[in-house]
Amino acid sequence: MTTASESLYGMASAKDLFALTKPRVMTLVIFTALCGLLVAPGSIHPVIGFTAILAISLGAGASAALNQWYEADIDAVMKRTQQRPLPAGRMDRETALHFGIGLSFFSVILMGLAVNWFSAAFLAFSIFFYAVVYTIWLKRATPQNIVIGGAAGAFPPAIGWAAVTGDVTVMPALLFAIIFFWTPPHFWALALFMNSDYSKAGVPMMPVVAGRKSTRKQIFGYSLILAVCAIAPYALGHTGVIYGSAAIVLSLVFSWLSLKVATSKTSQPSEMKAEKNLFKFSIFYLFALFAALVADRMILA
Numbered sequence: 001m002t003t004a005s006e007s008l009y010g011m012a013s014a015k016d017l018f019a020l021t022k023p024r025v026m027t028l029v030i031f032t033a034l035c036g037l038l039v040a041p042g043s044i045h046p047v048i049g050f051t052a053i054l055a056i057s058l059g060a061g062a063s064a065a066l067n068q069w070y071e072a073d074i075d076a077v078m079k080r081t082q083q084r085p086l087p088a089g090r091m092d093r094e095t096a097l098h099f100g101i102g103l104s105f106f107s108v109i110l111m112g113l114a115v116n117w118f119s120a121a122f123l124a125f126s127i128f129f130y131a132v133v134y135t136i137w138l139k140r141a142t143p144q145n146i147v148i149g150g151a152a153g154a155f156p157p158a159i160g161w162a163a164v165t166g167d168v169t170v171m172p173a174l175l176f177a178i179i180f181f182w183t184p185p186h187f188w189a190l191a192l193f194m195n196s197d198y199s200k201a202g203v204p205m206m207p208v209v210a211g212r213k214s215t216r217k218q219i220f221g222y223s224l225i226l227a228v229c230a231i232a233p234y235a236l237g238h239t240g241v242i243y244g245s246a247a248i249v250l251s252l253v254f255s256w257l258s259l260k261v262a263t264s265k266t267s268q269p270s271e272m273k274a275e276k277n278l279f280k281f282s283i284f285y286l287f288a289l290f291a292a293l294v295a296d297r298m299i300l301a
């Protein structure tokens with residue numbers, strides 16, 4: 001007899017299917033999509049807007065399930081990921097694959113039928129980008145994996161925008177650029193203090209291939225490009241002073257923390273305070289920047 005927490009998928013529990021969607025990481029993905037939707041010009045019926053965000057959430061979760069279907073072998077080697085449903089043996093790969101494909105189709109069709117087919121196609125492309133371009137093609141092949149593949153995580157605000165307008169203009173392109181250039185410092189800071197995990201799994205992440213010194217310099221370089229992209233919406237007159245001041249202050253702190261990483265020389269993960277601080281701040285940075293964007297639009301509009 002199946003219990004309430006067991007799902008349609010054999011013995012996989014609802015809790016593990018939920019875990020397969022990487023819910024903690026996806027909160028920020030969904031939040032940036034919501035912000036894109038809220039600052040887009042024009043209006044959207046609240047029920048349609050809610051459905052668009054639901055579809056993006058389901059699509060993001062589906063792509064995460066497909067990611068874990070493909071990389072169960074890597075996840076089994078790394079300490080951080082060993083307790084995920086597949087490597088821990090609580091779910092079989094076929095279940096994860098069926099769940100990921102089923103949910104992908106459902107999310108895209110929901111978006112198409114309830115919102116518009118442009119944002120549905122965009123969502124489908126993002127799922128493909130994370131599950132196939134990043135996970136299958138790039139992750140094991142090149143240390144530029146997260147630079148190129150990271151684009152998948154940068155699409156959601158533009159999808160939220162397209163749900164309202166049916167197109168993509170300069171502003172959503174800038175929001176894309178912000179997350180695109182934010183991803184390398186976000187991830188490489190973490191990869192520096194998790195280096196041994198990735199090298200053990202044979203994943204060619206930047207610190208594994210290019211070394212710590214080069215990765216630290218690149219983090220600082222990307223943080224400067226990020227600052228330019230983050231301030232651009234204000235500098236180009238697309239936002240008001242609320243967003244502009246938040247972007248300047250947050251980017252100054254981000255660059256300062258990146259500089260600390262760039263000048264750090266330690267090789268001991270336990271001593272990598274600068275890297276840990278930058279990783280933690282990276283998450284706050286994106287939340288705060290996008291929240292400021294919405295506040296700016298709501299208060300100054």
Ligand code: HEM
Pocket residue numbers: 024025026027028029032080146149150152153154179183186187190283286
């Ligand atoms: C290819 C690009 C990216 C890579 C490789 C990456 C990798 C990671 C990793 C390995 C973690 C550690 C915690 C975990 O495994 O759950 C993490 C945490 C996190 N990432 Fe990313 N990330 C990427 C892009 C993004 C994007 C685009 C967002 C959101 C816009 C994001 C949001 C977060 C958040 C919120 C956390 C903290 C989760 C928690 O508190 O457990 N990441 N990221």
Ligand SMILES: CC(C)=CCC/C(C)=C/CC/C(C)=C/COP(=O)(O)OP(=O)(O)O
Pocket residue numbers: 022025029056059060063064067081123126127130139152153156
């Ligand atoms: C709408 C839509 C499809 C959005 C997708 C959003 C997206 C691409 C998020 C990526 C964030 C993420 C979980 C990266 C983990 O990388 P990893 O899988 O290499 O990390 P791991 O080492 O923890 O497995």
